[in-house]
Amino acid sequence: MSKDTLAQTIGHRILLRRKQLGYTQEQAAEKAGLSHQFFSTVETGRKNIRADSIIKVARALEVSTDYLLLGSVNQVDINNINESLSQLNGIELHCLEEIVKNYLKALEHNNTRRL
Known part of the structure; x- marks a missing residue:
């Protein structure tokens, strides 16, 4: 993968996660302690991101950092999900379980159709 392609891929992951959280670029940049202009250029892949900045963005x-750099999930990501799940009561947790099951079935169905 070329340096430019890697920067674009990382930027795209940052963009998707920021949108999942409902943050504007300005909000995400502020949470990360970075300038809005720098955050914007990283998110669009026009600028490479240094290690210290990737750590700030991941925390924000x-x-x-594994997810942002490689697209893979590690224990940090799992712990974040577990923390969110621990706030649900029994009924909410079982409802979410059904949602997840249906989501996985839909993914499986879509992947089967593409083959």
């Missing part, structure tokens, strides 16, 4: 977006 509540994901692991």
Whole structure:
């Protein structure tokens, strides 16, 4: 993967996660302690991100650096999900379980159709 393609891929993951959290670029940049202009250029892949900045962005977006850099989930990501799940009562947790099951079935169905 070229340096430019990697920057774009990382930027795209940052963009998707920021949108999942409902943050504007300004809000995400502020949470990360970075300028809005720098955050914007990283998110669009026009600028490479240094290690110290990727750590700040990962913390601000509540994901692991592994996810932003590699697209893979690690224990940090799992712990974040577990923390969210621990706040649900029994009924809410079982409702979410059904949602997850249906989501996985839909993914499986879509993947089968593409083959």
